[in-house]
Amino acid sequence: MSADAIILQRGASHQVARIFIYVCLILFAAVYLMPLLVVVLTSVKDLDDIRNGSILSLPQRVTFEPWRQAWSEACIGLRCAGLKDFFINSVVMIVPSVTISTAGGAINGYALTQWKFRGADLIFAILLFGVFIPFQIILIPMARTLGAIGAANTMVGLIMVHVVYGIPFTTLFFRNFFLSLPSDLVKAARVDGAGFYQTLWRIILPISVPCFVVSIIWQFTNIWNDFIFGTTFTSGENVPVTVALNNVVNTTTGVKAYNVDMASVVMTALPTLAIYVFAGRYFLRGLMAGSIKG
Amino acid sequence: MQKGHTVAMSFPDAGAFADGSTPKSDLRLWLGKNASQLALAPSVVIVLVVIYGFMIWTGVISLTASKMLPNYSFVGFAQYDRLWSNPIWQIAVSNIFIFGFLFIGFSTAIGLALAILIDQKIRAEGFLRTVYLYPMALSFIVTGTAWKWILNPGLGLERLLHLWGWESFRFDWLVNTEYAIYTLVIAGVWQSSGFVMALFLAALRGIDEDLVKAARLDGAGATQIYRRIIIPQLGPTFMTVGVILMQQAVKSFDLVVALTSGGPGNSTNLPATFMYTQTFGRDQMAVGAASAIMILMTVAAIVVPYLYIDIRNNRDER
Numbered sequence: 001m002s003a004d005a006i007i008l009q010r011g012a013s014h015q016v017a018r019i020f021i022y023v024c025l026i027l028f029a030a031v032y033l034m035p036l037l038v039v040v041l042t043s044v045k046d047l048d049d050i051r052n053g054s055i056l057s058l059p060q061r062v063t064f065e066p067w068r069q070a071w072s073e074a075c076i077g078l079r080c081a082g083l084k085d086f087f088i089n090s091v092v093m094i095v096p097s098v099t100i101s102t103a104g105g106a107i108n109g110y111a112l113t114q115w116k117f118r119g120a121d122l123i124f125a126i127l128l129f130g131v132f133i134p135f136q137i138i139l140i141p142m143a144r145t146l147g148a149i150g151a152a153n154t155m156v157g158l159i160m161v162h163v164v165y166g167i168p169f170t171t172l173f174f175r176n177f178f179l180s181l182p183s184d185l186v187k188a189a190r191v192d193g194a195g196f197y198q199t200l201w202r203i204i205l206p207i208s209v210p211c212f213v214v215s216i217i218w219q220f221t222n223i224w225n226d227f228i229f230g231t232t233f234t235s236g237e238n239v240p241v242t243v244a245l246n247n248v249v250n251t252t253t254g255v256k257a258y259n260v261d262m263a264s265v266v267m268t269a270l271p272t273l274a275i276y277v278f279a280g281r282y283f284l285r286g287l288m289a290g291s292i293k294g
Numbered sequence: 295m296q297k298g299h300t301v302a303m304s305f306p307d308a309g310a311f312a313d314g315s316t317p318k319s320d321l322r323l324w325l326g327k328n329a330s331q332l333a334l335a336p337s338v339v340i341v342l343v344v345i346y347g348f349m350i351w352t353g354v355i356s357l358t359a360s361k362m363l364p365n366y367s368f369v370g371f372a373q374y375d376r377l378w379s380n381p382i383w384q385i386a387v388s389n390i391f392i393f394g395f396l397f398i399g400f401s402t403a404i405g406l407a408l409a410i411l412i413d414q415k416i417r418a419e420g421f422l423r424t425v426y427l428y429p430m431a432l433s434f435i436v437t438g439t440a441w442k443w444i445l446n447p448g449l450g451l452e453r454l455l456h457l458w459g460w461e462s463f464r465f466d467w468l469v470n471t472e473y474a475i476y477t478l479v480i481a482g483v484w485q486s487s488g489f490v491m492a493l494f495l496a497a498l499r500g501i502d503e504d505l506v507k508a509a510r511l512d513g514a515g516a517t518q519i520y521r522r523i524i525i526p527q528l529g530p531t532f533m534t535v536g537v538i539l540m541q542q543a544v545k546s547f548d549l550v551v552a553l554t555s556g557g558p559g560n561s562t563n564l565p566a567t568f569m570y571t572q573t574f575g576r577d578q579m580a581v582g583a584a585s586a587i588m589i590l591m592t593v594a595a596i597v598v599p600y601l602y603i604d605i606r607n608n609r610d611e612r
Contacts, residue, residue: 196329225433
């Protein structure tokens, strides 16, 4: 509604209504921000400070010791080397997973729209269901298959899983994006004798940058945040950081170090949070594309 | 296109005229004609195998006596009998109704309220939207772990309110068999309601202003305008929101693992966590597969009609 707000009426009650709106919005904002604040505050307190204060009290003395411990000393079972290696696992996992699934989605979306053939809509529908399937249905066969091809508990296996189940999403993004492009561009190129990949490379890719950004951000967020694939198909040293975080929190040796747990939480959350802060617009577009199909 | 194809096939040299190069072989010509299908083929084959093939595979396993390893001696629907007589599954099913109902209800209500409030030409709209939506960028493991700390019965919210002077405040939901399921609702709503707001806000911005103006000229108040004119027009968005939240609820796994691990006891198991523990923890693969089939059928019952309507509507528009 761009003209003027609906609750914005003239009269004496107008001011009161405006104040009420702002109070509500700010209260909600406080509730949404509270967990983040609690986690960050806890991560820079020492354990005495945690026991003496409350979750929202300011630290008596700011310490980054929990962060150091979370990064390089926190225990998972008997192994006390922190989240570092698992963070690196996640980085190693994410680069090829995001690249391959995005490239695949771009080619699929292009083929489904700009070089349309009979049955393209059916193929799209077949792929689209992949966006919605509950992953419980594929866990057992995928575990068997990865075992059979020798990729059980390997990074390569986990990357393959992320690629294949990412392709329905990326295809959806690119298909919807390419549908919005005028079809004359590709037609003109085809009349000039340009082939499928030539047209894709020279005509389509240069104008598809926004869609690539959406797809990369979406895939990055989803794959970084994944837990079920990581926990099912990898173990021990090979798990991604989300699984390691859960293991750190559930390792009970000695005193429960809530500050180290919370530092681990912030570390795990930082990459996707940073992307969200800097490119929230594109993240939102990905979310919307996943909900409104075409 | 079909016609051009026949012509090209009967005169293999036709390709030579298009780009002025040497005559192409039949194979190259065929590759050129079917480039689009060929480009899609790998994805289609992979998806047919890893989605549809694996669904069937899981279905087959659910009809066998598989324990730790697949075992292809068929037992009919016996595993489904075992599944439905398993008390933990019964808890999981009743939990998904409680969780789903509250999670969807609260997320929708809060999301819609926020969208309406934010749509009043307020200051700092961009900032507020960013705040409401950031939980969506987090892993459920992160959310679950954070809320586990906040809801910690000794040191969390309870202690905070004690220090603020509310001495008698008790909040032990996390370790209470009866109430632990509601902690999942709290964390789930916190994570998803911002997304619901974004969906409703997009819909609100698309509503025809003339209708609203006309109603205002007729003397309708704000509440009336929302109740009679605007909210009824959000029908399709309610459906989108409902479908997305429903399938998200049915698939919920990470949040439970991080926040309650299904406990205390088995009180917060959901179907997805049941499937996982039966299959990979208790070596009851066939029962796990049967539960996965139940989850799939639930999601399909929600999503397939929605996709069908959506695709059909879009085709009509084009």
